[in-house]
Amino acid sequence: MSLLVLAGGREQANTEAVQDISQEGRRVAVAINNGTLGPEIGGSGGELLQVVDEQGRVVAASPRMRGRAPVRFPPPVPTDDRREGSSCDVDAPGGSCFLIVEYRVDTGTSTRYVFALTPEPGLLPQPKLALLLLLGTLAGTLLVGYGTWRSVGRTLRPVDEIRRELDEITATDLERRVPEPSRLDEVGRLARSINATLDRLERAVARQRAFVVDVSHELRSPLAALRMELELALSDPDDTDLPEALRAILANTDRLTAVVDDMRALTRLTADRNFPREEVDLTELADEEVLRRPLRTQVTVLAEGAVTVNGGRRELARLLTNLIDNADRHAASEVTVILGTEENPPTAVVEVIDDGTGVAPEDRERVFERFARLAEGRHRDAGGTGLGLAISRDIAEAHDGSLVLTDRLDGSPGARFVLRLPR
Incomplete structure (x- = not known):
């Protein structure tokens, strides 16, 4: 803003200077037309005026321009008798560059060129205004800086409080929380x-x-x-x-x-769910796990064909083993493994069903917790570690699948574990 004001002030000073010397030049042109111009151009004494004939000889000059070389400046265009501009190649006192207004005066018998000059205003034509602007700019900058400092301080104060609170939180007092500012920023x-x-x-x-x-x-x-x-x-x-x-x-x-x-x-x-993956036939894997070990009950595998998924063979084998072993421990006499597929989206579905006592609805999520203990019903017997179902659900979720426990569809007592894996 200050630069714009200074630029505007300099432009205004140029305009006023051109108006002043234009008035002086017209005065000399009138004197030429009246035939009253002598070798010395009168005035207040500070003017820079010079009259040159067609041969480039000085025929009249103001006191300060007396004895100076003729002003070298292009003549006005033929359609105009006035020209203005600036030049730094002028022999004149008071500066290195000058504003020039030139008039062409035809007397009928000869042509005269009137030059009116004034030193070109500097970068700061009005020093007092420039000083005021500088002081105002400094004061405004200080005020803005102080306001910014205060604003940033208020903004960052909650951050500092959060930092101090975090520094004091240790593994033994994780119940502590950082202060939350009221504003939602x-x-x-x-x-x-x-x-x-x-x-x-x-x-x-x-x-x-x-x-x-x-x-x-x-x-x-x-x-x-x-x-x-x-x-x-x-x-x-x-x-x-x-x-x-x-x-x-x-x-x-x-x-x-x-x-x-x-x-x-x-x-x-x-720690790491990026285990090797391959095409795995769940039907083949279920048959292998059933035949691999002796079971307490009769286990039947029902499938219409191959049910394949992309996953870790060892992890999926452990998942099926855990589900079948869990059902075998809690079944009365029979365990059924049903494998199939669903569309929209393509999904492999494995159901492991037993004819035991079942699990109460309020405990069906707890059985997937590590070392979960149920008050009654399907308590963990000596044959299990209490981690099998937790591991099974973790493996299912590592394959972007799910494992849930529901009632049997036929309404009979027992439990029905349903595994869904994307195909």
Whole structure:
């Protein structure tokens, strides 16, 4: 803005200077026409005036231009008797560049050229105005800077409070939250996002702690049984049934191995879901898992043909094994595995149905929790680790699928696990 004002002031000074010298030049032209112009052009004494004939000789000049070389400036165009401009190639006092107004005067017998000059205004033709503008600009800049500093300070104050609160939050007090500003701006949204992240972190840490406690409990039981069998055998070696004691030790060792294997599977799924994938026939995989081990009940696999998905063969095999083993433990006498497909969208569907006691509706999500314990009904028996269904759901979700527990469609007692995987 200041530059525009200065530029406008300089333009105004140029205009006024041209008007002044134009008036002086017209005065001299009138004197030529009247025949009253002598060798010296009178005036106030400060004018820069010069009259040149057609041969370029000075015939009259003001006192300050006396003895100076003729002004070199293009003559007016034939259709006009006036020309104005500027030149820095002029022999005149008061400056290096001059504004020039030239008049052509025809007397009938000769032609005269009248030059009126004035020094060209500088960059700051009005120093006082320029100084005022400079001071005003500095003052405005300081005010704007101070206002910006105050505004930024008010804006960033909540950020500093959030930072201090985050610095004080540790793993032992995750229930603390950062302050949320009342206004819903970027800082407010940042605070809400941080608190939402802290909520998820608190829940994750709580699940981890609960998992560690549950694992400790699950490992303690078979370890205590192992210790008891060994202490009994050592306390009375002669009366100990060694084969029976070894079988009991082996059973508890198998249980420990199963818990550790399931924990490793959960850890691997949580840490990395980018396992190798290939075309897997779920019908073939279900048949293999049923025939691979002896089962307590009769297990029937029903399928109209191959049901293929793209996934990890080892992970899907574990998923089907967990579902079939769980159904076999809780069924009365029969387990049915039904495989099929759905369209829109293309989906592979696996149903594992048992004829056991079933699960109450309020507990159907809890059975997928790690080491979940139900108050009654399908409690976790000695044959399971409490991690199988949790692992199964994690594998299904790693394949962008789902695993749910529902009632049997025929209304009979029992449970129906439904696995859906994209084809």
